[in-house]
Amino acid sequence: MILNNIKSTYLFLFFCMSLHLVSCAQKTKKEVSQTKKIVKTIKTGADQTQLYIPLLKNKNIAVVANQTSVIKNKSGNYTHIIDSLLSRNVKIKKVFSPEHGFRGKEDAGAHVNDGVDSKTQLPILSLHGKSKKPSQEQLKGLDLVVFDIQDVGARFYTYISTLHYIMEACAEANIPVIVLDRPNPNAHYIDGPVLEPKHRSFLGMHPVPVVYGMTIGEYGQMINGEKWLKDKVNCNLTVIPLENYTHNSQYSLAIKPSPNLPNDKSINLYPSLGFFEGTTINAGRGTDIQFQIYGAPFFEESEFSYTPKPNEGAKYPKHKNELCYGKDLRKTKRLDSINLEWLIDAYNQTPKTERFFGKTFTIHAGTKKLQQQIENQTSISDIRKSWENDLTEFKKVRKKYLIYQ
Numbered sequence: 001m002i003l004n005n006i007k008s009t010y011l012f013l014f015f016c017m018s019l020h021l022v023s024c025a026q027k028t029k030k031e032v033s034q035t036k037k038i039v040k041t042i043k044t045g046a047d048q049t050q051l052y053i054p055l056l057k058n059k060n061i062a063v064v065a066n067q068t069s070v071i072k073n074k075s076g077n078y079t080h081i082i083d084s085l086l087s088r089n090v091k092i093k094k095v096f097s098p099e100h101g102f103r104g105k106e107d108a109g110a111h112v113n114d115g116v117d118s119k120t121q122l123p124i125l126s127l128h129g130k131s132k133k134p135s136q137e138q139l140k141g142l143d144l145v146v147f148d149i150q151d152v153g154a155r156f157y158t159y160i161s162t163l164h165y166i167m168e169a170c171a172e173a174n175i176p177v178i179v180l181d182r183p184n185p186n187a188h189y190i191d192g193p194v195l196e197p198k199h200r201s202f203l204g205m206h207p208v209p210v211v212y213g214m215t216i217g218e219y220g221q222m223i224n225g226e227k228w229l230k231d232k233v234n235c236n237l238t239v240i241p242l243e244n245y246t247h248n249s250q251y252s253l254a255i256k257p258s259p260n261l262p263n264d265k266s267i268n269l270y271p272s273l274g275f276f277e278g279t280t281i282n283a284g285r286g287t288d289i290q291f292q293i294y295g296a297p298f299f300e301e302s303e304f305s306y307t308p309k310p311n312e313g314a315k316y317p318k319h320k321n322e323l324c325y326g327k328d329l330r331k332t333k334r335l336d337s338i339n340l341e342w343l344i345d346a347y348n349q350t351p352k353t354e355r356f357f358g359k360t361f362t363i364h365a366g367t368k369k370l371q372q373q374i375e376n377q378t379s380i381s382d383i384r385k386s387w388e389n390d391l392t393e394f395k396k397v398r399k400k401y402l403i404y405q
Contacts, residue, residue, distance in 0.1 A: 040243075040244040041244060042183060042242060042243065042244050042245045042249060042251060043243035043244060044071075044182050044183070044242060045148070045180035045217065045239070045240035046071045046081055046148050046180040047071055047243075048240060049071070049084070049088075051240050052146075052178055052180065053088055053090070055178060056144065057090075058091075059090075059143040059144045060093050060141055060142050060143045060144075061085075061090065061143065061144045061145065061146055062093055062094045062095065062139075063081060063082060063085070063092055063146045063147075063148065064095075064096040064097075064098070064127075064146065064147040064148065064149060064162065064166055065080075065081055065082060065095055065096075065097065065102065065148055065149065066097055066098055066100065066102055066103070066104050067102070067103055067104035067255055068104070068149060068257050069081040069148040069149060071084045078254060078255070081146075081180070082117070082120060083119075083120075085146075092122060093122075094122060094124075094125055094138070094142075095122050095123070095125070096134060096145075096166070097112065097124050097125070097126055097127060097128075098127055098128060098149060098158065098159055098162040099112070099127075099159070099162070099258075100128075100258045101126070102115070102117065102124050104256070104257070104259065105259055105312055105313060106128075106259075106313070107313055107314060107315055107316075108258070108259075108277075108313070108314075110128075111129055112126040112128045112129045113126060113129055114126050125138055127162050127165065127166075128158075132161070132165055133165035133166075133168065133169050134165070134166065134169040135169075136169070136172065139170065139173045139175055140173075142173075142175055143175070143176075144176050145166060145170050145176070145177050145178070146178045147163060147166055147177060147180065147216075147220075148179075148180040149163075149216070150253060150255070150257045151184060151215075151216040151219075151257070152186060152257055152267050152270060153184040153187055153211060153213070153214075153271070154186065154211060154271045155192075155195060155203075155208055155210050155212065155366065156203040156204055156210070156274055156277070156363075157270070158203065159216070159257075160205075160206075160216065160219055161202050161203075161204075163216060163219070163220055163223070164205050164223055164228070167220060167223060167224065167235035167237065168229045168230050168233065168235070170235055170236075171229055171233040171235040172233060174236075176236040176237070176238065177236065177238070178237075178239075178240060179216060179217045179220050179237065179238070179239045179240065180240050181215050181216065181218075181239055181240060181242050181403070182242070183242060183251040184213070184214065184215045184216070184247075185250075185253060185264065185267050185268070186211055186213075186267065186270075187213050187214065187215065187247040187249075188213070188248050188336060189211060189213060189335075189336045190209060190211055190212060190213040190391060190394070190395060190398070191209060191210065191337045191338045191387075191391070192209040192210025192211050192338050192366075192387065193209065193210065193366055193367045193370055193386075193387050193390070194207055194208060194209050194367075194390035194394055195207050195366030196367050196368075199362055199365075199366050199367060201363050203360070203363050203364060204363065204364075204366050206222075206223070206226075206228055207394070209387070209390070209391055209394055210271055210274075210365075210366070211271045211338060212394070212398065214247075214398060214401070214402070215242065215245075215403070215404070217239035217240075217241065217403060218239075218398075218402055218403050218404070219401075220237055220239065221237065221401040222398065222401040223235075224237055225400060225401055226397065239403065241403050241404075242403075246404050246405045247405065252264050253267065258313070259290075259312050259313020259314070260285055260290040260291060260313050260314060261290065261291060262288065262289075262290060265292050265329075265330060266290055268334055269291050269292060269329055269332070269335065270291050271338055272335060272339040272342060272343075273291045273294060273329075273342065274291075274364060275361070275365065276294055276343070277364055278357065278358050278359075278360040278361030278362070278363065278364040278365070279346070279356055279357055280318065280354065280355055280358060281295070281296050281346045281350075281356075282294065282308050282317060282318040282324055282326075284308075285313075285317040285318065286310065286311060286317025286318075287306055287308060287309075287311075289306075289328075290313075293306065293326060293327065294326050294327055294346060295324035295325050295326020296318075296319060296324055296325070296326065296346070296350070297319055297323060297325070298349075298350065298354050299324070299346075299349045299350075300325065301325050302325045304325065304326060304327060305323055305324060305325050306323075306326070307323050307324065308321070309321060326346075327342065327345075329342070340380050340384075341380065343374065344374060344380070357371050370383070373386070
């Protein structure tokens, strides 16, 4: 009798445990399902045609675009914004293109001529050729300008300067501008020296740090709000916002934004390695791993070496056809601050007989202080401390124009 009772008890306990496990399994599946629902796809401004196509109806427009100006279609492929708008009978009169040209293949800083799009026969007017600002003649007859270009969130990446000149010219001509917002892959941090006004150039037009942590739409609002346009004119600006986006969202770009930023790693390293543009050090131009390595022929011999050769986007790379020794950074963790170790390492490896800093280093840094600090062997912690007050003040300004968390 006792034995039977024990057996019955064990059977009952086993039954209860089985029910509990089944319940847990079902709950786990439910929780996983709920988690999957939470992860939502980021939609760019361009993807949300329902928000801006009505604004373009019966308007003569121009589009500021390049190879990154695409819309994701239902099949998961991409359609260029120009083709998308034309298929909806939007009246596009002309296209303006930024640095690197409409197809994004020209060298950094290269003079880009006007042209005609072979597919649509639309005139393409270069904003990195004779002029960086549209003329009033070029804007004549337009009712609206649409800006849709992928930025990477570094001050010396010139698409934000192109936005400035578009807004300024349109404000002067009383033409509204619509910015189709796109994610900033480096929006998760704010860092670097803030530009000093005396070092203003096309590589940096505003008093912002090297990494400013804003989308291009938010940045446009800041240009307007801070009265940075000539004569403090105000642009009639509309931003078509992103959906399901925060500044901490990790976003992989569908198309490389310029010839020498081929992937996510190069884009993340660019704000740190971009300083090398103002030195004699090669940062991977002339290879297929641009802005993921750095080196020079005069560095100490090491296991890692490469030879820069002319290629698309780098017809004349630094140290062309010379064996360079240096560092391969492809396995570094995702940066959430500017790395100064590599810049200082390169400076220390450069013989005194070789020139390190070039004419454009101060323009890239936005201040003369950084060069002086490196030459004086100032510690990295002290260099970073010298940025703190300016960064604090910038964050106060930035906060006023944020659209996303």
